[in-house]
Amino acid sequence: GENVEQHPSTLSVQEGDSAVIKCTYSDSASNYFPWYKQELGKRPQLIIDIRSNVGEKKDQRIAVTLNKTAKHFSLHITETQPEDSAVYFCAAMYSSASKIIFGSGTRLSIRP
Amino acid sequence: NAGVMQNPRHLVRRRGQEARLRCSPMKGHSHVYWYRQLPEEGLKFMVYLQKENIIDESGMPKERFSAEFPKEGPSILRIQQVVRGDSAAYFCASSPGQVGTDTQYFGPGTRLTVL
Numbered sequence: 001g002e003n004v005e006q007h008p009s010t011l012s013v014q015e016g017d018s019a020v021i022k023c024t025y026s027d028s029a030s031n032y033f034p035w036y037k038q039e040l041g042k043r044p045q046l047i048i049d050i051r052s053n054v055g056e057k058k059d060q061r062i063a064v065t066l067n068k069t070a071k072h073f074s075l076h077i078t079e080t081q082p083e084d085s086a087v088y089f090c091a092a093m094y095s096s097a098s099k100i101i102f103g104s105g106t107r108l109s110i111r112p
Numbered sequence: 113n114a115g116v117m118q119n120p121r122h123l124v125r126r127r128g129q130e131a132r133l134r135c136s137p138m139k140g141h142s143h144v145y146w147y148r149q150l151p152e153e154g155l156k157f158m159v160y161l162q163k164e165n166i167i168d169e170s171g172m173p174k175e176r177f178s179a180e181f182p183k184e185g186p187s188i189l190r191i192q193q194v195v196r197g198d199s200a201a202y203f204c205a206s207s208p209g210q211v212g213t214d215t216q217y218f219g220p221g222t223r224l225t226v227l
Binding site: 032034036042043044045046049089093098099100101102103104105 | 143145153154155156157167168170205207214215216217221
């Protein structure tokens with residue numbers, strides 16, 4: 001069935017270092033992959049997204065890569081800052097429907 | 113341009129009561145999605161609606177749960193005879209519904225507590 005696996009579940013990095021979160025998806029027909037950031041008690045907020053016809057996308061300190069053959073996609077945050085601390089969710093949208101299937105989330109902590 | 117609105121933000125119900133959660137999509141958005149988030153877990157898809165139509169309800173429990181998006185007014189997620197396991201944050205998202213505009217924008221959520 002439709003599934004998105006996300007790793008790691010928790011991640012702690014030193015301020016200024018990079019953080020990488022990895023996801024895999026099961027349905028090869030997926031064509032849209034958003035990433036959401038959720039702070040405690042707040043709504044999920046879209047931080048970056050990528051479509052299946054693109055291999056990489058970058059927005060300032062955030063980048064996402066997509067390997068369609070391996071069905072992997074990753075989020076890269078460089079020069080991490082304290083405000084990057086949050087739970088990050090990867091997701092995939094399946095071509096057969098417009099629902100989003102979310103990964104289980106990664107709790108990112110930035111150590112000062 | 114106001115974002116996705118949800119109310120109430122917090123809702124407390126006793127077991128057996130009904131819960132009604134409301135969602136007003138962003139202006140110009142015709143597609144609404146409901147997701148449920150249990151404590152310390154990810155978001156799970158429940159239902160996808162367009163005006164006056166349920167498009168996909170594959171994630172919604174068959175009993176006690178229903179959703180609508182009438183021609184006028186907000187989308188409503190209704191939970192009848194609530195049980196403790198229904199306690200969760202319920203998020204609504206909306207999208208324009210046009211080809212190439214898949215981005216879903218989330219509301220602030222309704223936190224349902226069942227006593």
